[in-house]
Amino acid sequence: MEPRTRAALGAVAALLLLAGCTSTADGGGVDIGGVEGTPGAAGLRDPYFPKLGNGGYDVTHYALDLAYDPRSGRLDGTAMITARAAQDLSAFNLDLAGLAVDSAVVDGDPASVNRAGTELTLRPRADIGKGEVFRTTIEYSGVPRTITDADGSKEGWLRTRDGAVALGEPAGSMAWFPGNHHPSDKATYDVTLTVPQGTQAVSNGVRTSERTANGRTTSVWHSAEPMASYLATVAVGQYRTKVSATPSGLPVLTAADPSVAAKSDPLLARIPELLAWQEENFGPYPFSATGAIVERTGDAGYALETQTRPFFPLDSLTVEILVHELAHQWYGNSVTxxxxxxxxxxxxxxxxxxxxxxxxxxxxxxxxxxxxxxxxxxxxxxxxxxxxxxxxxxxxxxxxxxxxxxxxxxxxxxxxxxxxxxxxxxxxxxxxxxxxxxxxxxxxxxxxxxxxxxxxxxxxxxxxxxxx
Structure with a gap:
């Protein structure tokens, strides 16, 4: 993250702690699998955010299918989460702030869902044995939340003039998809984004396809290397995008708001050069894509090292901060x-x-x-x-x-x-x-x-x- 003054993150901490203070009725559930499990922990007891993240399982892959309407601000999402149980599980938790859960399925069967603050507790029809791989599908919808910290800085889902950008450090990713939102649980990602025709959608990793039909454009993004959820991003807007490659063949994709594209182009063009210099110092670049997202000044108050595609408001796009956020691809993103x-x-x-x-x-x-x-x-x-x-x-x-x-x-x-x-x-x-x-x-x-x-x-x- 770009160096900045954040006098307090108290509002975020309070939001996370709230999840542990609200009681709901037990969701029930019948064990038909011969496993006597116990619920996974509702938090990982991180010293700073004890309710952030969840215990009892390890996520290996997120497949997020998202449709966003910039005019209404509505997000419709399906999160397909593949995980491995670290214990015998009778129930497990996911972190999600604000959005409504429309349905939940675990391994093909409906699961009961209870909600307390930012905690979703899912009780599958059958207990899950330790070591088993299980798949959870959550359908959800609503207007994603912008989380405001006590110092006035904002994260989560940030509305822009023509779209939105999602920034997640430290807790903002739970504003737009359910997951195990602690940096210790990294996973690979596939993100499918559907937006109105004429609007671009950008995420982490490599764009594997893009198609337009019936007035909507759908793009698919693949992150083959593990990523902490706070580094996941989506950006929606009428961007000017450029696609190129480094001399070694690494794909480079940049997206800039049209009003700032001309000013940002000279520095963005230096990404291959700067990465080559960093490889000399830090070793091989650890990911299969690179690039950047640039928005207008004021659309966010800081730059962020979102994996493979760091984010910058124009006033933060300097060579020093570009070097800083690219260095994070090694230190913070690969080594988390x-x-x-x-x-x-x-x-x-x-x-x-x-x-x-x-x-x-x-x-x-x-x-x-x-x-x-x-x-x-x-x-x-x-x-x-x-x-x-x-x-x-x-x-x-x-x-x-x-x-x-x-x-x-x-x-x-x-x-x-x-x-x-x-x-x-x-x-x-x-x-x-x-x-x-x-x-x-x-x-x-x-x-x-x-x-x-x-x-x-x-x-x-x-x-x-x-x-x-």
Missing amino acids: PADWKDMWLNEGFAVYAEWLYAEDFENVPAQVNFEAAFATDANWDFPPADPPSAENLFDPPVYQRGAMVLHKIRQQVGDDTFYEILAGWAAKHRHGNASTADFTAYAEEVAGEDLGEVWDVWLYGDGKPKRP
Whole structure:
């Protein structure tokens, strides 16, 4: 995510906690499969969003079939969710905010549905055995919700002049599809989007087909690599799209609102060049497509690293932020945090990518940016690996002090070993999840030395050290 001030995420946290405070009647259900299951947990007890995500199963694939009318704002959706049970399940939960559930089916049989806040509890006709793959189909509809954080920033489903864009960090994806909305449960995606003829619809991954009939255009998007749900996006509008390829054949698709296309074109044209430079530093690009979505200034208050196709309002489309969001494709998107507490592994790495770009292309050593960050009081409000609350997940220490941690590693181990750590970390956890503890252990393993002083002072230390 683009560095920005988010003084509070309290409204989102309250929304998620509400799900655990509302009681409903048991939905019943008859066990006819010979398995005596128990309900999956209604949350994963994330330190910041304890009700976000759900226990008892692992989603492997989402197939979302969505029809959107920009004039009315109505979304009609079918979510087909393939998952594997991690325990014997008598019931399980999905996260969904606002939209009405029209029907629910598990493995071909109707399932009872109870709702409490943002939690859907589904009780299948037969209990599901541990290790079994099961398929859930939810039909839902309504006008998707825009979630407003306490600082005024917005996520979820954002209406634009001619359509909408869906942004999901940290909790907005539950505003437009039901799922297991925690970064630890990644899945592949197929998204089918139907919109009025003359309107474009864009999502993550590769567009595999597009057809127009009876006044409506339907496009199909495939994400072959696992994706955390907060990185999923759809964008609907009268975009000017461009399709090209990198020299290695990687497909590039960009979509820009016509009013900002001319201004955005020069930077978007640099995506292949910037990716080539990042591959030199971070290793092979981890996905099968790339590109960007650009909207008008004001359509959102920040850029976001939506997987393979980062999103930018025009005022956020600078070379530094483009470098930042593209770097997230390695750090955050391919290697995804195990918990929201590990957010510095996303943002600290992406900020350091900006410092490396300045070093290589603008003759500004990373040390200069380090010293500027060191001198900024806001970067010392808390340790980057230990934000005090959900309200602080996107505060300056996570970004700038996170980057300072990487610079101190570089100073201690030298450039050769440091770049080995950068690329090796992305390779070791490619398409997976990892924690801060995983990173500190890995860095010491590659360095062959104790980096405890870096962790104690820069990653976990309270207060500002006397000198850099």
